[in-house]
Amino acid sequence: QVQLVESGGGLVQAGGSLRLSCAASGRTFRSYVMGWFRQAPGKEREFVAAISWTGSTYYADSVKGRITISRDNAKKTVYLQMNSLKPEDTAVYYCAAGVTVRPSWSPLDFESWGQGTQVTVSS
Numbered sequence: 001q002v003q004l005v006e007s008g009g010g011l012v013q014a015g016g017s018l019r020l021s022c023a024a025s026g027r028t029f030r031s032y033v034m035g036w037f038r039q040a041p042g043k044e045r046e047f048v049a050a051i052s053w054t055g056s057t058y059y060a061d062s063v064k065g066r067i068t069i070s071r072d073n074a075k076k077t078v079y080l081q082m083n084s085l086k087p088e089d090t091a092v093y094y095c096a097a098g099v100t101v102r103p104s105w106s107p108l109d110f111e112s113w114g115q116g117t118q119v120t121v122s123s
Contacts, residue, residue: 001112002026004095009117012085016121020080022095022114033101034071034078035110038091038119045094047105049080058105063089085121092116 008020022034035050049069050058057069068081078095096110 002029002032002097004097004112004114006093006095006114006117009093009119011120011122014085014087014121014123016085017081017083018085018119020082020093020095020117020119022078022080024076024078024097026076029076029097030073032097032099032112033110034069035096035098035101035105036069036078036080037094037096037107037110038089039094039116040091043091045107047107048093050101050105051078058103082119085119087121087123089119090121091119093119 003025005023012018030053033052036048037045038048039045047060051069051071066084071078094116095114097112098110101109
């Protein structure tokens with residue numbers, strides 16, 4: 001497993017941008033599929049985006065065109081650039097790592113999780 005630490009959350013007005021970072025420790029970062037999930041109060045954790053070890057990216061329909069996931073394997077870091085933020089993007093955002101991840105993007109396929117970072121978008 002890898003240990004994950006998120007940063008970059010905060011309060012932003014609607015239409016603004018934030019960049020989340022997730023720093024990983026461990027020697028096998030390159031082999032992991034990295035994902036971002038979010039959980040709003042009273043709601044289930046939902047998939048936001050994922051990136052494979054080759055750099056292929058996948059997005060939830062609700063964020064396509066506004067959010068970009070990227071990774072720097074040398075720095076063992078994955079990023080989530082969020083633009084044109086909406087109040088409905090307000091949630092705790094979690095970074096996750098998995099080895100064998102099915103395209104259903106179930107949280108159950110991710111073995112390691114960060115502690116989460118709060119993103120609040122005001123209207």
